[in-house]
Amino acid sequence: MNHVEHLYLHIPFCTHICAYCDFVKSRYHEGLADQVIQRLIEDIEGCPSHHLKTCYIGGGTPSALSLQQLERLLESIQNKWRNIEEFSVEINPEDMTYEKMACLKKHGVNRLSMGVQAVQQRLLTILLAITILRMLKKVTQWAHECGINNISYDLMYGLPTQTIDEFKTSILEMVTLNPTHLSLYALTIEPNTAFGRQKIQPVDNELEGFMYQCAIDTLTQLGYHHYEVSSFAKSYDFRSQHNLSYWRYKDFIGLGPGAASKVGNQRWTNTRNIHHYTLKENLLSEEVSLTHQDIVIEHLMMGLRLDEPLDLSFLSKEYPEFEGQLNEVLNQVSDLGWCYYDYPKLVSTPLGRLFLHDFIVKIMEALDH
């Protein structure tokens, strides 16, 4: 196996279930969580023990675990890999205690990602989410006291009945806490969620576009770098190194139910069924051998999300059959102002990132010919 430097672990538990959520998750149950942790530890022990650049524990909500469960999991990671450069954990402020925060710090966690979504109670009630601002501030303070200063908040826009002013207030409220990073996500309504079942409609596309632009204007004026479609960093050093590995199309391993991995041209996704995962039954929900065309499209699709240049010299080395068509379409798209293209360097413009979906469709159509 290639040397993989990026690891994702999925903790499929939450203390409550949000109305829009399509992640693999279940209400926290101590016995089942013990079994998942045991299984994860076995998987961690079975991983090759090379140096790990980034580790990201997401979910679900890792902070829904008990202190003892968190300790066991983090110990097994620390026993396996020392000095992980960026070690992130997603937390829900409502689940946190000072002891859990100290435990994260003790085991090398150096970055936190907190789901906030919005600061208005009426919107949180619609989402069935429960991050209360007072608790968020307290947990942020605990993080600083324990020495974890790299903190990212997630906000959502395009929520039912949400106004631009409310979204801007949420952003400004977060900025007062001086985060190193912010991720902003548009609400998508998936059929298999409470919102999907209730046939809730998102806000119209135009309003969603205004909200997105408002976020870009507000945060860039405040000095944040809009380095990826949905991500803003206080300085380039605070970009999410783990997520950059996905956008740079690096290999990664995912452990836990529903977690995906990509190594070379192989991609697989673990079963979403938590019981199957603990029992090692029907382990994979998907296993794909990527074609050359898949790899070229995915590489561009991920790389064009970033404001950094993509080096296309891999094309002539590994996939020369696509060079001609790509060259043609990239010159056309460059004329639309969606990218700067000077082979082998390609970088999307802010306009190109706004029209990323159309940009990728053009590339896919060109490669299909």
Ligand code: SF4
């Ligand atoms: S959005 Fe996060 S906290 Fe809410 S149910 Fe999904 S994983 Fe759990």
